[in-house]
Amino acid sequence: MERKKQSVVIAGGGSTYTAGIVMMLIENQDKFPLRTLKFYDNDQKRQEIVAKACEVIVKERAPEIEFIATTDPEEAFTDIDFVMAHIRVGGLSMREKDEKIPLKYGVVGQETCGPGGMAYGMRSIPGVIELIDYMEKYSPNAWMLNYSNPASIVAEATRRMRPNAKIINICDMPVAIKKSIADILGLDSELEIVDRYYGLNHFGWWTEMYDKEGNDLMPRLKEHVQKYGYASAAEEGNPLLEEASWMDTFQKAKDVYAIDPETVPNTYLKYYLYSDYVVSHANPDYTRANEVMDNREKNVFAECKRVADNQSAKDTTIEAGEHAEFIVHLAAALAYNTYERMLLIVKNDGAIANLDDDAMVEVPCIVSKRGYEPLCMGKIPHFQKGMIEQQVAVEKLVVDAYEQKSYQKLWQALTLSKTVPSAKVAKQILDELIEANQEWWPTLS
Structure with missing residues (x-):
């Protein structure tokens, strides 16, 4: 049966991740066909860099899709089915302050963890609420798929301030870790892994992993993580590990694992369990924000400008991003009732039996046209x-x-x-x- 074409607005059109989302959307037209693709950003200059390149990409590879880039909320949010939101209020310059100010006092400087995450959260709340209000005003039946950070704080704010909004808060980090796990275990894809996981965003543990035939993957995985963490991904050229800080994070998982070898951890737990290590290995004058500005931002924007100048993307280095794959699967499940099993950030309501119902937890959910249904993880240690x-x-x-x-x-x-x-x-x-x-x-x- 032919799938109905969807209209999508990417809120945060000037993000360095946006072009990767566009590539993923184009590559998945069989699973999630589009009639319209819009960009929305309140930073017109930044958005134009990405939009001019993406206009070329869409024209060459999927000319049937109408493409619009705008800073006008009414134009952006009218007649859309999905909002894919990844905004960064304050930009990378404020991220740099989030990271460097705590480090001055010997405290973890990180964009989602500790004081930096709280500072970022205070900026993100009004930005995401504004997007919800635009969506509900101009396209009240649309879904917002939000992966603006810090996801847990944003999720708690939207639960309170817009309790009836059609918003799903998500994060691609568990997907990125599962891609590394698939490499470690010799699997073709992380989609072959059926898992049980509980926690908060950037703060969780896997308790089970099986393949589609029901074989237990945890014994082999634990043996590897105990020795190497998730670091073998570097040998496979995982783009996540282009910068040194990610390599360290994936390797440090072995020490996080040692605290509870009954589970395998989310890598971000190192910031809470080994904060002294993190601070001692940080450069207070050159943090992750500087890495991003000097690497990903420069490279992506340079390539976007090259594509726009040449009016061709035939040899582009822009690729579909890992986080983009996750969001496309989620949108397709909501649009076409495919009952995908996915990790989402949702109100607990008994999913973790011995945790408050109003906690915003990250657990596996079944996603369909009806929305999402959290799976019960039972009581936790x-x-x-x-x-x-x-x-x-x-x-x-x-x-x-x-x-x-x-x-x-x-x-x-x-x-x-x-x-x-x-x-x-x-x-x-x-x-x-x-x-x-x-x-x-x-x-x-």
């Missing part, structure tokens, strides 16, 4: 439960701080974070973050 409850409280306090414009709540959030050693240090970091974010945060009192 004390170690993971304690860590998750602490981090959930941090995320809720951040949203409290945003809603109430409360200095006290945000100080409490930083103090409670496992990455911060004391209330004194938390206050020092907070005061400097407030100064840096005057343009973006509400005034706290």
